[in-house]
Amino acid sequence: MRMKLAFLVTTALIAGPCLSLAADRGGVIDVATIGEPPTLDPMASTADLVGIVTQHMFETLYTFDKNWNVTPLLAESLPEITDDGKAYTITLRTGITFHDGSEMTSEDVLASLGRWTKLASRGKQAAGFIASMEAPDADTVLIKLTQPYAPLTSLLAFNNSAAIVIPSEKQAEPMAEFVGTGPYMLKERKADQYIQLARFDGYMSRDGESDGYGGARHQYLDEIRFVPVPDPNTRVEAAVSGQYAYVDSIPVESYDKLKSSSASEPVLLEPFGYPVFVFNTKEGVSSKLEIRKAITQALNMEDMLAAAFGSTDFYGLDGAFYPESYSWHSDAGVDGNYNLGDPEGAAEAAKAAGYDGAPVRILTSRQYEFHYKMAQVAAEYLKLAGFTVDMQVVDWATLTQRRADPALWDVYITHSPFLPEPALIGALSTSSPGWWDTPARKAAVDPFTSEADPAKRVELWANVQKVIYDELPLIKIGDFNAVAAKSTKLEGVDPAPWPYFWNASIAK
Structure with a gap:
């Protein structure tokens, strides 16, 4: 459901795509988060923090554009809906590879959706309406419902308790290997210190312009490090000093203090x-x-x-x-x-x-x-x-x-x-x-x-x-x-409820 036009024009949560024509490639950014995520398996948690980190590693069939419309991500297009709303035929993009080098097929998608309906709260929500799921061929998945279920594509697009696609042979519960299709892959995790993601050179971006969470995903950065900073006052001081490229969830009373900083600037989501x-x-x-x-x-x-x-x-x-x-x-x-x-x-x-x-x-x-x-x-x-x-x-x-x-x-x-x-x-x-x-x-x-x-x-x-x-x-x-903060040198980061750093770059 689209928001009213006036709202989209003036206060959309996800701004239009950054139009930097010559973004600098390379560099590492540190992102201060509110703490250590309880898991890196986005199916297993509804915590926003999990989604913020893992959306860079894992991808879903669909996502949301800047106007909050469902848009294809790993799927080639929006589903073909037939049988009075009870059959969803999903055509997959071809040539997509996982971080381990294997190619994504409908077998992987089918196994992942099965895990999602069993493990994830959003998947369980949809499971009650799903009669069957099958793969007619390597590039197609067919979901049949017991009755029409309008939220299905939105649930498949959501990065919270997410329907991520992972290799069919890596469906362990709990997740043992963190292998996705995203623009960045897990390099190292040190509990309570950082989660280090590195560029995945085999990533295949969608064509066209970036569009909210959809469209092209550019990999300008070499690495992204998510650093837990649980104390909000510490996050404020770190933002003011420019210690991090991005600082999530800043107490609103610090807004004016951030405005006076020469190293960082406030990001207001309103x-x-x-x-x-x-x-x-x-x-x-x-x-x-x-x-x-x-x-x-x-x-x-x-x-x-x-x-x-x-x-x-x-x-x-x-x-x-x-x-x-x-x-x-x-x-x-x-x-x-x-x-x-x-x-x-x-x-x-x-x-x-x-x-x-x-x-x-x-x-x-x-x-x-x-x-x-x-x-x-x-x-x-x-x-x-x-x-x-x-x-x-x-x-x-x-x-x-x-x-x-x-x-x-x-x-x-x-x-x-x-x-x-x-x-x-x-x-x-x-x-x-x-x-x-x-x-x-x-x-x-x-x-x-x-x-x-x-x-x-x-x-x-x-x-x-x-x-x-x-x-x-x-x-x-x-x-x-909500208020966050970003370095004055960080480009390509649009205000969003779950901040993302594909398309981000560091000005030289």
Whole structure:
């Protein structure tokens, strides 16, 4: 679904392609990330950090262009959809080689999609609609569905819990060899020090112009090193001094400080997305809907946003999951359920629901400093409402591991960019941490995902949003802009929610 034209013109998250006609070739860049990724297998994790690193190593059949339309990557073209939306014929590009020198065929794609539907939360989401997958020949894959499933190509394009293509003989779980088709390949990984990627000389780029995550991918750099820098203040100082070519996730209050730096400049993604509190609906205190409602009733979203982002230049109070600039925008379910800030009423509601004083375990990390600040404010409101709060502050890699175990947490804090397809929202998958799986969810989500008509899907998304507010698998806090920093010498890097460094070069 395309965003409205006015939004694309003024505030698209992925800018147009850099038009440097003579980019310098060579050099190594260091990229400061918020921490150590829990894995380098993008199927096995929904963590953005995993996708940021591994999108340079692995590729999918499709990706997204600068306007968030699905565009071919390893596939030759968009799928041919027949049988009333239940058959997807995917023609593959030929001559594509993996990092080990072997040639990609439909056998590799078929094995990879099988692994994806078994292992990845996004793949499991699609698996319920897949009747069969087969390879009619070496250059073609045929996916047959039990019913139409509109988000399929978007799921195949997403770099989060990604449907990467890897050699058929390297499908181990967990991944043992990190062999993809991407423009860069793994050279060395030293835990908590760096992940070093080197140019893959056998890479075959698509023709034409670069176009968001799609189009041509140029390999100007010799190497890219991703360096974990967990402390946000350290990232700020490193950005100001120019220690790194790119620094991800900078606290917004440092924006003016970055502007005054001669070595780096701020990168503003506006609007970026929204922070969310995800509830554990499977076990523990928050598995009871009335308790989730009481927790939500207690929280003041504006106070949390102000603590996290400071100025309204960087946040907006909005309960809709898409801003007005998106065609997906709807206010369904928002009125009377968002930004209530009523701890006294919440205390009464919790008592009526039988709350017995058990701790509400809030899982968060300081590597995303705004997560932690929101958690602090939330904890105070919950205490005012009579809840016992157990704040569990861990590193981001540990958080992504713990959230997979329903016995360990009640609320975890994360965030999401505004996604081009609402079905990509993790909580809509019953296998995503939170494990929202109710008849009402199914009754709202299934018609939405099976409808092909874009206008009808917008209406059906409003129904899904209303059920989210009715059942509270997660709560949206508001909208926010994100800040990163890049060296004044780094060229060819466009603002993007998952920054990528093919097309990047260092000015001599």
